Amino acid sequence: MSIVTLTMNPAIDIATTAGHVAPTDKTRCTTPRFDPGGGGINVARTIAALEEPVTAIFPAGGPPGRLLEQLVRDAAIPMRPIPVSGHTRESFAVTAADTGAQYRFVLPGPRLTAPEVHRCLAEVERAAQECRYVVASGSLPPGVPVTFYQSLADLLKDLGVPLVLDTSGAALRAVRRGVHLIKPSVRELADYAGRPLPDDESRIAAARELVEQGVSEIVVVSMGPDGTLAVTRDDAHWIASIEVPVRSGIGAGDAQVSGIVVGLARGYPLDAAVRLGIAAATAALVTPGTGPGRPDRIAELFHQLTARPDGGRGQLAVPL
Template identity: 70%
Template sequence: MPIVTLTMNPAIDIAAGADHIRPTSKTRCTPPRFDPGGGGINAARTIAALGEPVTAIFPAGGPSGRQLENLVRDAGVPMRSIPISGHTRENLAVTDHGAGDQFRFVFPGPRVTAPELHHCLSEIESAAVGSRYVVASGSLPPGVPDDLYQILADLLRDLGARLILDTSGAALRAVRRGVHLLKPSVRELAELVGHPLPDRKSQLAAARELILAGVSEIVVVSLGAGGALAVTRHEDEWFPSLEVTVRSGIGAGDAMVGAMTVGLSRGYPLDDAVRLGVAAATAALTTPGTRPGHPARIAELYQQGPETRPSCFLPADSGSPETPVPLRRT
């Protein structure tokens, strides 16, 4: 059964480089790279790279929307595109090769009307029938209510599908219940709980607060160079980052979400699913633009460490996955 991803605010991600970036001066860039973007689409590309069936659902409009559809198709990801009257947004990232800094310019996206939103939800409802996992990732465009992901969580509960959610801001604050796995960054988690989270103890407490409130069964906090922290109601485990030379940080968190969903869909214990996510995120850091990591590189990074882990190229038995709880008990 395919994994389904939803990207309500997709984009064409344009990436280029320049020798130097200075204010007011013309910046001569390298030839641009064009990638299909938006959280759910990026996650779907990693899911497909790891060999799992996936369907990406997203609204698209205008000439840029048609280009986005072509880019998703070229990436080998099956899709359901919902036509909208607005034009799909384009985002820009330029890397200063001299300083090593990356400058990212992100636009708000087109307004989505109520009928267009209803069409999106109808496509999700249709695609999610029989699916174990639905990944919803990214920001919400203008016109979409802040509580869309709560509406989605309630819809998927009735369908028997599990929601993997990665969002921020008002869309995250509006979620009250029904998420299976929530993946905030530590900054997003701090904004949600309303105070800084300077250490592991405060991060763990904030994540467990969401779990005890019924927002999510599992919270995986991405800590950037600090790794990741996975938390359930009674257990937690910290996963260190893996050292690589970073080429582009765009889409690494989405790759993590996609790979964790692959692991869970194959019945991996939660700790192995998170390790697969960390490996995919790390591999994505070494690729240009938002290209997912190569499967062989993901496998190599995943197998680092003393434990024997299931191969990330061998799908688990098609039966119901086990409850993912083998973490360190607190």
């Protein structure tokens, strides 16, 4: 296997539409779409769409857990589910047809026991013997120590396997060393830094602090329509986004992680890997639910970015 993904808080993502959303009134919805969800599973779906070998590891429990496994199986993604006693969570998104606004409801997930958490780490350790990258993405469910991702980073560092991490809040703040690449949003990076980051200069400085402190070798800061910053110890650059009409924003960040890690696994330079990530995220924006973008569309968008005179790499407003 080339890439392993870990989703500690997976979900069944339910997406539907309604003519109008208002308090108190019953909201009549269209036939729902069911997708396997949670950060790492979303990442795995786009990696698979890009035809890179991937295996998804995740805890699953109760009838929703069995449905999740079936949805992952239907997506033709090899998996290693870890049985847990709690019920896998569900997430619900409703798009109002009259305004285009999307309302997203996210449940906390089951409480995992210490032995269940240990089994998740042990499964990653087994799978990591045969992979090039591990991607851990998403929140931590109740019962999982906030230091879990640091424990994972230490484990993979000892095995010599690079960790790509996409998380937020306390789970991100608890990471202090040993990650290969972290992909925060501007808001998540500001939360980690403990201060506002209003411009390129402040964002680069905050990202470089993570690099210099040994938290991560690479920090990729996603800024939505404002593009993406990629920062290492010796370099920092900005790559423009591509403007498209948005059908669903769910999973676009996960798709960006997918494109980046696929690019790295294929030996692309960081610039090119980030462009592939932007292409994958852009393709996901025009896809319903949390479905991955079409491979041909991702390839078209990647070519579009690469064909720009500057290769999609823009000039930064600050000196490096």
